[in-house]
Amino acid sequence: MATKPIALPNVGEMLNAHLTAQNVPKAALCRNMDRHPKYLQADVKKTSLKTELLWHYSLALGHNFFADLAAQLPDYFTTNVPDPTLPFKQRIDQLEEEVKLLNVKVEILEGVLK
Structure with missing residues:
Protein backbone atom coordinates (compact mmCIF):
# COMPACT_ATOMS: atom_id res chain seq x y z
CA MET A 1 0.00 0.00 0.00
CA ALA A 2 2.95 2.35 0.56
CA THR A 3 3.88 4.28 -2.57
CA LYS A 4 7.60 4.54 -1.90
CA PRO A 5 10.00 2.45 0.19
CA ILE A 6 10.29 3.48 3.81
CA ALA A 7 13.77 3.24 5.32
CA LEU A 8 14.09 0.73 8.12
CA PRO A 9 15.02 2.56 11.32
CA ASN A 10 18.25 1.58 13.05
CA VAL A 11 17.10 0.82 16.60
CA GLY A 12 20.63 0.39 17.94
CA GLU A 13 21.54 3.87 16.69
CA MET A 14 18.33 5.23 18.23
CA LEU A 15 19.20 3.67 21.58
CA ASN A 16 22.80 4.88 21.45
CA ALA A 17 21.72 8.40 20.42
CA HIS A 18 19.34 8.55 23.39
CA LEU A 19 22.01 7.34 25.81
CA THR A 20 24.45 9.93 24.48
CA ALA A 21 21.95 12.81 24.38
CA GLN A 22 20.73 12.10 27.91
CA ASN A 23 24.24 11.41 29.21
CA VAL A 24 23.09 8.06 30.61
CA PRO A 25 25.87 6.16 32.38
CA LYS A 26 25.91 2.81 30.59
CA ALA A 27 27.18 0.97 33.65
CA ALA A 28 24.27 2.27 35.73
CA LEU A 29 21.80 1.28 33.02
CA CYS A 30 23.27 -2.23 32.90
CA ARG A 31 23.03 -2.56 36.70
CA ASN A 32 19.46 -1.27 36.62
CA MET A 33 18.53 -3.84 33.97
CA ASP A 34 20.64 -6.63 35.53
CA ARG A 35 22.36 -6.95 32.16
CA HIS A 36 26.05 -7.40 31.40
CA PRO A 37 27.64 -4.34 29.71
CA LYS A 38 28.80 -6.45 26.76
CA TYR A 39 25.14 -7.00 25.82
CA LEU A 40 24.45 -3.26 25.83
CA GLN A 41 27.54 -2.75 23.66
CA ALA A 42 26.17 -5.34 21.23
CA ASP A 43 22.63 -3.91 21.31
CA VAL A 44 23.68 -0.39 20.27
CA LYS A 45 25.46 -1.93 17.24
CA LYS A 46 22.39 -3.90 16.09
CA THR A 47 19.95 -2.48 13.54
CA SER A 48 17.00 -4.15 15.26
CA LEU A 49 16.12 -5.40 18.72
CA LYS A 50 13.46 -7.77 19.99
CA THR A 51 10.31 -6.02 21.13
CA GLU A 52 10.74 -7.39 24.65
CA LEU A 53 14.26 -5.96 24.92
CA LEU A 54 13.21 -2.58 23.55
CA TRP A 55 10.37 -2.62 26.08
CA HIS A 56 12.85 -3.17 28.91
CA TYR A 57 15.10 -0.36 27.67
CA SER A 58 12.06 1.93 27.49
CA LEU A 59 11.11 1.10 31.08
CA ALA A 60 14.67 1.41 32.41
CA LEU A 61 15.25 4.74 30.67
CA GLY A 62 11.75 6.19 31.02
CA HIS A 63 11.70 6.78 27.27
CA ASN A 64 9.14 5.56 24.72
CA PHE A 65 11.22 4.11 21.90
CA PHE A 66 8.07 2.67 20.35
CA ALA A 67 6.67 6.18 19.88
CA ASP A 68 9.98 7.17 18.27
CA LEU A 69 9.59 4.28 15.85
CA ALA A 70 5.94 5.07 15.19
CA ALA A 71 6.79 8.69 14.44
CA GLN A 72 8.89 7.48 11.51
CA LEU A 73 5.90 5.87 9.81
CA PRO A 74 3.72 7.85 7.37
CA ASP A 75 0.80 9.79 8.82
CA TYR A 76 -1.73 7.83 6.79
CA PHE A 77 -0.91 4.54 8.56
CA THR A 78 -3.66 3.34 10.89
CA THR A 79 -3.30 2.63 14.59
CA ASN A 80 -5.39 1.35 17.48
CA VAL A 81 -4.12 4.12 19.75
Missing part, protein backbone atom coordinates in the same frame (compact mmCIF):
# COMPACT_ATOMS: atom_id res chain seq x y z
CA PRO A 82 -6.99 6.35 20.92
CA ASP A 83 -6.85 9.87 19.54
CA PRO A 84 -5.86 12.06 22.51
CA THR A 85 -7.37 15.11 20.79
CA LEU A 86 -10.82 13.52 20.45
CA PRO A 87 -12.33 15.20 23.55
CA PHE A 88 -11.06 18.56 22.26
CA LYS A 89 -12.51 17.91 18.81
CA GLN A 90 -15.85 17.01 20.36
CA ARG A 91 -15.79 20.17 22.48
CA ILE A 92 -14.95 22.26 19.40
CA ASP A 93 -17.91 20.72 17.57
CA GLN A 94 -20.19 21.58 20.52
CA LEU A 95 -18.92 25.16 20.63
CA GLU A 96 -19.33 25.57 16.87
CA GLU A 97 -22.96 24.47 17.18
CA GLU A 98 -23.44 26.93 20.04
CA VAL A 99 -21.93 29.74 17.95
CA LYS A 100 -24.35 28.94 15.09
CA LEU A 101 -27.27 29.06 17.51
CA LEU A 102 -26.08 32.34 19.01
CA ASN A 103 -25.62 33.86 15.54
CA VAL A 104 -29.23 33.00 14.72
CA LYS A 105 -30.37 34.64 17.97
CA VAL A 106 -28.30 37.74 17.20
CA GLU A 107 -29.90 38.00 13.76
CA ILE A 108 -33.35 37.71 15.32
CA LEU A 109 -32.56 40.40 17.90
CA GLU A 110 -31.13 42.69 15.23
CA GLY A 111 -34.33 42.21 13.21
CA VAL A 112 -36.50 43.05 16.24
CA LEU A 113 -34.45 46.19 17.03
CA LYS A 114 -34.75 47.56 13.48
